[in-house]
Amino acid sequence: xxxxxxxxxxxxxxxxxxxxxxxxxxxxxxxxxxxxxxxxxxxxxxxxxxxxxxxxxxxxxxxxxxxxxxxxxxxxxxxxxxxxxxxxxxxxxxxxxxxxxxxxxxxxxxxx
Amino acid sequence: xxxxxxxxxxxxxxxxxxxxxxxxxxxxxxxxxxxxxxxxxxxxxxxxxxxxxxxxxxxxxxxxxxxxxxxxxxxxxxxxxxxxxxxxxxxxxxxxxxxxxxxxxxxxxxxxx
Numbered sequence: 001x002x003x004x005x006x007x008x009x010x011x012x013x014x015x016x017x018x019x020x021x022x023x024x025x026x027x028x029x030x031x032x033x034x035x036x037x038x039x040x041x042x043x044x045x046x047x048x049x050x051x052x053x054x055x056x057x058x059x060x061x062x063x064x065x066x067x068x069x070x071x072x073x074x075x076x077x078x079x080x081x082x083x084x085x086x087x088x089x090x091x092x093x094x095x096x097x098x099x100x101x102x103x104x105x106x107x108x109x110x111x112x
Numbered sequence: 113x114x115x116x117x118x119x120x121x122x123x124x125x126x127x128x129x130x131x132x133x134x135x136x137x138x139x140x141x142x143x144x145x146x147x148x149x150x151x152x153x154x155x156x157x158x159x160x161x162x163x164x165x166x167x168x169x170x171x172x173x174x175x176x177x178x179x180x181x182x183x184x185x186x187x188x189x190x191x192x193x194x195x196x197x198x199x200x201x202x203x204x205x206x207x208x209x210x211x212x213x214x215x216x217x218x219x220x221x222x223x224x225x
Contacts, residue, residue, distance in 0.1 A: 031211050043116070043202050043216025044155075089154070093211040098143075098168065100211075104154040 003027070004092050006103035013110055017080055021106045023073040023090035031093040035064055035075050038087040038105070047075070047088075080110045115139075118203050118217035125224050131190040133220050135203030143209055144186035146170075146178060149200040149219070161186055162209070193224045 004025045013019050025033070032051045036044035048059045050066040050073060057064050061084075063076045077084055090103040119134035137144065145160040147170075157170030159178040167178050175197060179187045186205075190197055200221050204214040 034213070036214075041121075041218070043204070043218050044214070045216070046213045049213070091214075098160060098162070098209060100157070100214075102155045104152065 004090055004101045004103040006088075006090050006106050008106060009104070010107040011109070013080055013108070015080060015082055015110050015112055019077050019080060019108065021075045021077075021088050021090075021108070023075070023092075023103055025071050025073070025090070025092045025101065027071075027092040027094055027101050029095040030068065030071075031095040033066060033073050033093075034091045035062075035073075036089040036091060038089060040086070044089055077108075082110050082112065084108060085110045116203055116205055116215050116217040118201075118220050120220050121218065123220055123222045125190075125193050125222065127194060127224060129190075129193050129224075131193050131222065131224075133188040133190075133201055133203075133222070135186045135188070135217055136184050137186075137205040137215070138184065139205070139207070139215070140183065141205035141207050141215070142183075143206045144180065145204040145206075145214070146176075146186065146188045147202045147204065148172070149202055155202065158188065193222075195224050198222060198224045 007022045034049045035047045038044040048064045061078045066073045087105040087107050089105045092101045116137045146158040147155045149155050161167045161180040177189045200219050202219045203217040206212040
């Protein structure tokens, strides 16, 4: 079964600290993996995409990694800001069809 | 930037009412999607459309129908609203398919009483 598991479910960190969110998947055949950020009351917005051949990709203070062998991805947030408080959703697509596999998200709260 | 606009941010309806949720995108995207998002369950696909007048069922189509008469507009219809359809509804669009980046609307929080 194609599944996407995210951990932790929720996380509270102090402003300025770093954190890492995890995404494990069993989706096959793999096409790509995206991380989305969803602010409260808004729709998700794509942060980054990881394809099979990519190990690391940065988008400002966000760095995503992908280990296609172990089927794991992480999203590392550096020097967190209050505006990073959001839900982060991992989405994995298969090489065929229209199906997307969504994780349930990690809810991040950055406190002053 | 792509803009996906959902007609209502909040809706309150009565059980048995017919409900229309409207979504419009301004970037000539071929594909449009309707998801519902519930706490602890994540996003689940209701229906999608890859062309005008074309539609495909997603994972949870029961109790819903859709309409795509024009490329930019994708409507979700609850034929007879029930309390278990209380949820956040998100519309999204993409150019080539869902493996491409999805652009989401801000969502409609529907409450069925």
